Amino acid sequence: MSAIPSHTGAQLSRRRLITAAGAALAAPWFGAHAQTKIAGGKPIMLVVSYPPGGGADLMARILAPRMEAALGQPVVVENRAGAGGQIAAGYVARAAADGSTLLLDASSFSVTPSLYPKLPYDTATAFTPLAVLATFPNVLVCNPAFEAESVKDVIRLAKARSLTYASSGNGSAQHLAGALFEQRAGVTLTHIPFRGGGPAMNNVMGGHVPLFFANVASALGHIKAGKLRPLGVTSKLRVRSLPDVPTMAEVGVTGYEVLEWNPVLAPAGINAEVKATLVAVIRTALDDAEVLGRIRQLGGDLFADPSQQSAGQFIAAQQALWGKVIKERNITAG
Known part of the structure; x- marks a missing residue:
């Protein structure tokens, strides 16, 4: 959902420059880091909070093979649907913070803290945001x-x-x-x-x-x-x-923007090097022309910040926006 800056011509030009520079640097960067496998090279589980066939699942299955190719180790999609995303999020929140278990959620991630005040985890502290993939x-x-x-x-x-x-x-x-x-x-x-x-x-x-x-x-x-x-x-x-x-x-409806989006998060406590590796791998996957084409076929676009440095701030802003709407409109999950 909403409230990121829209793409302007200048932003698009910057994205092209960043993508070109990233492509030039990607090969040596991954060559240096691939020697140290994430979690010792064991399969990485990409846990999806919704059933197969939905938007989050589709994004996971677009992303996983490209992450696998970049990392040189298996990336497996696992669906753990239910309770508005709480089952998958709770599973990842309890997982080892070694990068081997990641959450791919939907924009409902920013809504559940306000709809369900007694979550089995603290959304603000249980996760390390890695990326927001796309907005729809x-x-x-x-x-x-x-x-x-x-x-x-x-x-x-x-x-x-x-x-x-x-x-x-x-x-x-x-x-x-x-x-x-x-x-x-x-x-x-x-x-x-x-x-x-x-x-x-x-x-x-x-x-x-x-x-x-x-x-x-x-x-x-x-x-x-x-x-x-x-x-x-x-x-x-x-x-x-x-x-x-x-x-x-x-x-004439001003101040109105609603976007659905897909974040990728790791458990809290992941070390800086592993986080940097995963963020770079996701960015490389999103630079793939076929990935961009498939996202645009679905009516979406890549997250406005190719560096993903603002992903955490975006998620926090979404939580604040929808928390306010839910409180003011007295919206409940029941």
């Missing part, structure tokens, strides 16, 4: 038969009568996107939670609920097929795959 905007969509043709229409209608929006569950990214929209647009919507994004989307396409803050990747095919009408994207810049759809800022 949402898109506000409606049923094509719904009378709103724009976000401004939605705001006007919401001020005149009750409007509902679907989500994949209480405290989900879609729920929070709607809650922040209410706050920033000065309207009140009625939240209708479903058990997952698929059922929520199906109910919007079926005309049972008019609105949904959908993941761009999952909604794109339905938009192109005319089964959903896109009204506005939740990023600061327009989305490559939906170039004609305005941003929320363009239609």
Whole structure:
């Protein structure tokens, strides 16, 4: 989710320069460090907090083979789904801090501390952030038969009568996107939670609920097929795959940005050399043109800071943002 600086032409130019410099330096750097294997060369477990087939799992399976190639040791993806990511996070928090067990989570990592005040670990102290891989905007969509043709229409209608929006569950990214929209647009919507994004989307396409803050990747095919009408994207810049759809800022909803994202974290206490090796390996994997292409196919983009030096600050800022929204809107997991 949100609040990172958008890409500008200057930022993109800097990224190209950094990537080019990184490519020139990568081979000797890894040649020097590959002699010391992480955790003695045993397989590295990339623990995913959600089931196979979801966005976090897909990112893990894109990343793992490239990490394996760079490190010269096995990298295995293991799904430990459940409890909004708590099962996987708890497992990694208790693991040895030798770099052999890593967590690949979703943006829900920044939400669980506020939704679940009694977590089996302290989110702020149990982990060492390594990277934020990519960011993915949402898109506000409606049923094509719904009378709103724009976000401004939605705001006007919401001020005149009750409007509902679907989500994949209480405290989900879609729920929070709607809650922040209410706050920033000065309207009140009625939240209708479903058990997952698929059922929520199906109910919007079926005309049972008019609105949904959908993941761009999952909604794109339905938009192109005319089964959903896109009204506005939740990023600061327009989305490559939906170039004609305005941003929320363009239609007058200021201070609104919602991005889904995937962090990689190690247990707290990992030593500096191992951390540096893992961060560099992840950066090298993200420099792969095929990785970038697949992320963009999903409607996303690489994290704005190629160096990953700001990953920890970004995660902390997200926790503060969504903690405030959850408290002010009295959102619960139940």
